Amino acid sequence: MNSERMDLMEKQKTSKCYGWRGKILRVNLTAKTIQEEDLPEELMTGYIGGSGLNARLLYDLLRGNPQTDTLSPDNPLIFGCGPAVGTNFPCATRFTVTAKSPLTGIFGDSNAGGYFGIQVKKAGYDHIVITGASETPIALLIKEGTPAQLIDAQDLWGRDTYETDALIEKKFGACESARIGPAGEHLVRYANIFSGRKRVGANGRAGMGCVMGSKKLKAIIVSGSGTVPVADKNKLDELASRYREIWGKGPGTAANAEYGTLMLIAQIGAEVGIKNDQEKISEEQLNRYDLGEFITRYKRGKTACYRCPVGCSQKWGIDEGPYRGESGDKIEFGHYLHLGPLLGVFDFPSVFHLSDRINRLGMDCTQFGWNLAMAMECFQRGILGSEATDGIELDWGDVEMISRLMEKVASRDGFGDILAENIPEMIRRLGPAATPYGFHTKGMTFPYNRKEVLPMSLASSVAARGADHMKGHPFSGLVGAQEMLERIFGPDIPAEITDPRSPVAKGRVVWWHENYKMVMDSLGLCFIPIAATSIYGEPLILIEELGEIYQAITGKDAGTLFAAGERACQVEKSFNALLGISRKDDIRQGTTRGQEDPIHHPGMLDEYYFYRGCSTEGMPTRKRLEESGLADIADDLARAGKVANRECPPIEDLVAHT
Ligand code: SF4
Known part of the structure; x- marks a missing residue:
């Protein structure tokens, strides 16, 4: 030192x-x-x-x-x-x-x-x-x-x-x-x-x-009106002004500022699954979600979080049709994905209408969408009849039916009581024939099953809170950010690391991104501008840059930041280990519709466990827990028979910079 x-x-x-x-x-x-x-x-x-x-x-x-x-x-x-x-x-x-x-x-x-x-x-x-x-x-x-x-x-x-x-x-x-x-x-x-x-x-x-x-x-x-004291005001002012300029005027965040997360409609485009992921969205269906039309017909301004120069939150309004006069101030890509194509709905006004309803009722649109999509596919296949759904026909694209079921879920009325549960409980209540159509990992949707985006498939599978893309969003591996990956892992990285279709080196990418995202979420910084600028390298905002901000604010040693991210991730995994979570739970559940589940690519999950300091069964190891200063947790796990004794390398040997 x-x-x-x-x-x-x-x-x-x-x-x-x-x-x-x-x-x-x-x-x-x-x-x-x-x-x-x-x-x-x-x-x-x-x-x-x-x-x-x-x-x-x-x-x-x-x-x-x-x-x-x-x-x-x-x-x-x-x-x-x-x-x-x-x-x-x-x-x-x-x-x-x-x-x-x-x-x-x-x-x-x-x-x-x-x-x-x-x-x-x-x-x-x-x-x-x-x-x-x-x-x-x-x-x-x-x-x-x-x-x-x-x-x-x-x-x-x-x-x-x-x-x-x-x-x-x-x-x-x-x-x-x-x-x-x-x-x-x-x-x-x-x-x-x-x-x-x-x-x-x-x-x-x-x-x-x-x-x-x-x-x-x-x-x-x-x-409150108090001020948050900072250790080095001049330095923080300098950093604040630099990043305000980059995020407010730089090219990386321009699309976020214009469309918010709806920009992903264009980026993900034809890869979107429809009707419980039975098929891909058609060109004609996708064209009904034209972002140019969003701007000219529906956008009514935007809002921003405190001191944010981007302002990604989109306001919308509808002037014609059945939802004429409606307006709202929170519409995200998740609303589009899970209340739109997933349920067979293919127009902006219907998605806006449903998003406003679900926001007011206070429910996660992702889980609601996948729960209902599963029920709708069961209905389509005759596994579920209208006698079990309070007489409601679960037809794809029926916006009034979806809206009505939202209300029933929010009050746990009739069939809504089943939809208000998680997928495993829905399967228990609907019967085993429903099993292939309910997708989840550890009880949460939405699990990726995309060979085109293997880093995301892996990140979603191993996320501590269940299938979710935001615990360790592996954007560097998705877009093949060579410069970023070289800075993280050094110049001797395998060439395939930048190919999102290759399983090679995706385990280490997901591990690093989990720690990195943990650092952002622990500091309280927004992922969107950091990722948007890092993807384009203008500039890269990695652990060292976050450390500069952390040190200016707290006066503490920035060199401890990555280890703190690792430590917190180990705590989450250890909590789950006490509850019996292991490798078997990192595997997506539900039919693969004839495709091989990407999680089974040889070595992908194994590499993740190696970097995460887990056993091949996904259990935390005493070695990594002790390295992270968590000997007390290792002892808890040992008493429960949940700690592994595998050797694993120190964190500083796994990355070019911690
Ligand atoms: S802080 Fe993040 S979420 Fe909030 S408006 Fe800015 S970019 Fe959007």
Whole structure:
């Protein structure tokens, strides 16, 4: 270790808290107690904040009883905002909600942007840990300068996510809220948490809104005006101004600014699967989703998260047809994919209409779409009849039927009660004939099965929260970013690493991206501008660049950042290992429709486990856990018979830079 780094580590021991507010708010809804607690230094530096620190808090709260029922008062609901959130750095808006997932029964978390996390930081907190459950609807009110309090929320119960916020604004004025809709109240297993007002966001995945509903917690209302102190203001100002320029005016983010995530309609194009992925979208169907038409006919402006120069959130409005007069402010590629082609719907107005409905009800459009698509294919094949669906015909492309079923799911009415579950439970209730048509990994959709995008297929299979593309989005391997991959792994990388159709070296790509994304989510930085500019190398924003930002904000040693990402990923995997998750669970379930499942490409999963420091069965190893400073977790796993003793190389031997 060089002397400069030793000096920095010495200073850290005595330094004031920068970036972090240094406080956890602990709320017990059963006992109706609220306590402030100091955030221990070793948690800040060891896990950064946000997602990473949330994972450790969850692990510690449930390590004694990982089998805790996900809807029991003992399942904690943890909000975390990293050290960058609330500073003047652009796009530092992301906060994470973590709990044991009621959708999958394993580790669960979900990340969102907007303004809510900013207000939490300004009010003086990094994390809010909620345990227990109220018997009646309740809300948590956090106003800077006055003690946080629990307030009655009977008047909000039953309201949708937008109505709830409108009532909150009327009552409390300028503030931000994170709230659930009817789906969360009725314990739909994929209910989300909606937040924001000027720019709405959703913690969509893994059913965090269901956990909130199980606690009868309708909303968290927060307002603060404090500033987040930073260690090196001049340096951070310089970095903020540099990245504001790049992200606001550079070519990398131009499409995001114009179309938001809808830009992926053009990028992914004809690869999109329709009608429960039975076939690919036709040219004629795809042409009905013309992005030029989106701009000229439907776009009504855009919104941006706090201090974001991109502004990727698209506002829309409809002037004609059956949905004339409707408008909305949150439409993403996920809405298009899962409420459009997947269900046989092929026009923008219908997708907008359905997206607004599902946003208001407070449900994850991805899981809803795949659950309903499975039921619709079963209906098409005669496995399911209208006697089991409350007399509703599940015909592809029937927008009114889809809208009606959304309402039934959100209230768990009739057939909606089945659709409100996860795929394995739906199969249990629909019968074994439904098995081939339900796609999931570890209980969550949507699993990739695309030989054209092997890094994504692998990332989705091994993601700790179940099949999902955002835990370790492997964009460098998808677009063949040679310069980026050389910087990560050194110049001697195999040529096939840049080919997304080749399984070669994809394990290491996914491993690195999981740690990298964990660092972003823990700092609280938005993935979109970082990935958009790195893809084009203008400029590359890798661990070293994130470290520069981290150091300017916190004054801490940036050289520990990649190891902190690894540590947090190990905690998530270890939590799952305690619950019996292993290699068998990293395999996608559901029919492959005659194609070989890419996950079985020889060596792809094995290489991932090698880099992740797991056994060939996907179990964490004592060696890597101890290297990550997690000997206590290795001991927990050993007692449960879940730790492997395989030798694995140190992290610094696996990459060119940590
Ligand atoms: S790019 Fe989009 S999601 Fe990211 S901070 Fe900006 S507005 Fe928010």
